[in-house]
Amino acid sequence: MGLFSRLIAKVKGESGSQISASDWQELERALIESDLGVKGVSEIIELAKKERGEDIESSLTSALSSWLSTNSRQLASNSDRLTTVMVVGVNGTGKTTSTAKLASLLNNDGAKVVLAAADTFRAAATEQLQTWGARLNLEVVAGPQNGDPASVAFNGAAAAKESNASYLIVDTAGRLHTKSDLMDELGKVRRVIEKLTPVDEVLLVVDATTGQNGINQAKIFAESVSVTGLILTKLDGSAKGGIALAIERETKIPIKFIGTGEGAGDFAAFDATTYLQGLFQA
């Protein structure tokens, strides 16, 4: 039985019984194990204790909700011009897959989508996106291996405008936020696209298994390219992805989408209720 069901059963069984100190401790551990961060968790627990609702689950949910960003979770869309989305993040988080999944989602809604393979660095990254493009029947603009990623992105923007597409999604190479030259390169990709068309969204892909380092990732990516939203991937695994909520709290950048598998359809708009419940359902 999950932690909550157990606690709730307990409260219901013994009418008027209090949540004991050790119950709170158990909850605290569950939240720490979700990667919310140890300091933040003690704050959450304090907050939840203060709420003192009948229902511990709702106290906790409302405490956790106070960390959610109030910024819009809607993906930008423009009726009169191309909407451009950059997908960024550290290595291996699921950028290329998420690029494809987002394209598929938009395409299923009837929008015309063009992809740009601006990861010219990692071996076979371009081919990886091209394979997705072929599966989804979408145009993929690519350049030579080790070529300039900014010019691939620029060509992507030109092609998307040319073909009157609604969306351009730019996949970029994975980079650690600590490499300032690579972060500068990302800034340049953005600026070069903006010579042709505004960049409407920069989505940072965060792997649900990420620990406390996620905060640094988000802060530094936000500084370099003004991140507008998060994609939280690999939520189909055993990790709860609490770091994303900690990032929301710290940076106000909202989670916009979640990834739940390796298929094109394993992707959805973020739903706060389900996510928050997942955090403490041990």
Place this chain on the structure above:
Amino acid sequence: MFESLSNKFAGAFSALRNKGRLKSGDLSDIANEIKLALLDSDVAISVAEAFVKQIEDRSLAVLDDVNKSTNPSQAIFNIVNEELTAILGGSARRIRLAKNPPTVILLTGLQGAGKTSLAGKLAKWLKDQGNTPILIASDLQRPNAVTQLQVVGESVGVPVFAPEPGNGVGDPIRVAKDGIKFAKDKLHNIVIVDTAGRLGIDQELMQQARDIRDAVNPDEVLYVVDAMVGQDAVRTAQAFLDGVGFDAVVLTKLDGDARGGAALSITQITGKPIMFAATGEKVSDFDLFYPDRLASRILGLGDIQTLAETAKSAMDAETTAKFEKKFIEGADFTLDDFLSQLEAMKKMGSMTKLLGMIPGANSGAIKKQLEQFDDNELIKTQSIVQSMTPIERNDPKVLNGSRRARIAKGSGRAVSDVNSLVDRFQAAQKMMRQMRTGKGGMQMPPGMQMPPGMAAPAISKPVQPPKKKSRSGNPAKRALES
């Protein structure tokens, strides 16, 4: 945001120092601080608790000695560092080569952990030691994983057995089996099998991993894990241990700024050694695992060795050699040297990040200075030095008022900027002289780095032979059962 353990120690002990002797109650306060710092470093909660208990017990046993030492805080800190290093390196060992070649190495891990890149790095490393490895492309799942391995293999000059195109086509078990046969026929002495990433909780794919394992009968199964992972590390490591089993761990992406506490949890929970560490995207960014480096990283002491190596790689060999020669000969550190260092620093990455790798640089006054020394300042400094004549760069003492005014004008800066640079440079120069005579510490003013390349103190020993007690307690299993 995170306070490192070294900072916590500084804080906890300055309060204690006024009280005189440490009492056992003080120890439990310290233990709690240590626990919080470990959690901030992504050490699993159960592991952090057990570890802290161990520290408390050991400190208590030697409390009298600790109190007699001139610096009790240091004494306890040393205990922490020793225990940490012992766990991280406790069961360490080298790769086992099979008596009858080929030696088969199977790579497993989550999606995106870095298996394919690692396959190339490991192949190169083994090849450089005179082996004749071959790579087998058994990740037929992720789009173009096969292509990626082929490109990587080619770049390190190692053949790749890839009969199937992948992208969902082909049987990875069959490929693995045929690959072993091929390797035997072609007399390769080592085979590295790359597999698709999979989730610990995916029963079907875990079965497939077991089938691949049984088909190739590996000598070493390596579990590849991203250094940035958080609390899930233990759950997933345990799932792989139960699902396919593994013999050792490889840590990837250690070139970032994650503390890497998850690695402590994984070795502790599984009892398996960490064998290798990957520290960058280049095929050469790969080495044996050094437990003491990770220990100081988890403690927030700074990874001085990695800093020195980063510095070395950013500077071209010629410049480094020049510096080393000068340093050994006792020649003075000039503004020209300073400028080449700044340029190397720029190549290496953000100044504040880098300086954060220096022990002590995270605390108090130094930290404040660091925060002020942003990368713009670096550009400013660079422009000033570039406006100096060679004579001025070699001997800043000639910089009189009119020269300073000229430099300020030439670089588009204020005279006060020039003055402050010269002052800081002179302080650094002095520190260099002290370092040479062994009096200087590591705490240099920002922007006044020790000459890269020569700064690598021999603090890192490669892995030590086993010395580890086995430990009980398995929260990961418990979590899986619920």
